Amino acid sequence: MPVVTLIVALIAGLLTATVTEARTLDQIKASGTLIAATEGAYPPFNFYQGAKLTGFEVELAEAMAKKMGLKIEWKALSFDALLAGLGQDRWDMVIASFGVTEDRAKAVSFTNPHYCSGGVIVSKSAAMKDAASLAGKTVAVQTGSTYMANVKKIAGVKEVKNFPQDTDARSALVAGRVDAWVSDRFAVKTMLENNPALGLKAGGYLFVEPIATAVKKDNTALIGALNKALADVMADGTYKTLSEKYLKEDIRCK
Template identity: 55%
Template structure:
């Protein structure tokens, strides 16, 4: 998942923060609590259901914290402020479906990926399937996301609606303010299965081609190697002992771990 991290950092720097939470591993273990920033508006990965934060990444983050012998304090925040907040010491980790990109890796360190996915074209029209079909169309995406970055590389798009959340981007499609919505393929599959409603009317969602593939990982403050190494060790155990597969099956009915190899960006 998921404009320029430098812009986000500049915005956070302009606001300023007084709390400090991005700590070395030994301080986290001594305190007994790890602070994790997340988005909370991106089902089925992290979202609120009846006021409770839930989702695949929430289950995974809770399991990792459990094996680190610490409790989790989740900090839901606007997606495009999360990595900047990490750099400003607001939390220890960010688990929010962040795709690993060279630009982001200049600002934060990424753990090993915890799933692989990609950006997919979604429309209420079955004839909008490929990047070429976006010619002359209005496309909705979430601000700060890799989806926004990807659509900039697609020629001929009439307008990009850059919205604050993925839900807003979806609703722009459903309400007719956009012809297509670019989002995570698993998010799209969930939305398609549930059906999308707005103002009492149900709309069929059609899934088109993938615009790009990406690896999703947890972000750690730059240089916090002990925490990074510990996270990767615990994640490996979860992947190896069947726990990851069980969590993944619960949310997707399949194992969404990365199968190896590199990912690449494509727009056709």
């Protein structure tokens, strides 16, 4: 076999060997462990408290896994890498406050939403409260978020600056490097309650969206099991308890 042909064959063999498929529900149950990914930098939904990963979504996922008779193995990494890793079968599910959009639904499958929220404007001025007030302004958002996509659609915005983490976008506003920051209503609510000295003010919704867990495209058995587990924790009071613990209200979709 010619050297070039041999090299091509070896490369093809290596690529084939590394191709994997999403684990089926039966395989997950057989292992006893659900591999879940989140960001770990988005309080109060998923964040680190010292070395411990916690938050509303973390505890909710663990309660759902318990209903399924499973333990969770957590993976935490940057927000914009989460869905890509799901497509590469590096984990079974992603729960990280992903808004359900048509584009995302083409690449992954979503469970029923575990809460509904939307993007709100945060600034140092009470007058900056709607899309029209962002004309001529520089706005901070998180990379890969629906907030970035929606702010870019607003006519008249001077510049959209994106940051790896939502907290980085907030810091840019606090430091005066941008005029406004757009983020999730509940993340903003918690931040304002915990940091009143910053003097930041929240405006109105720019858009509203359902938030859901993502799994590999068309992994229907896993979707069904997660939906049942979510319904169970909503029915037995677990969801309400966790929601009020982290958000001081029940945030399920009405």
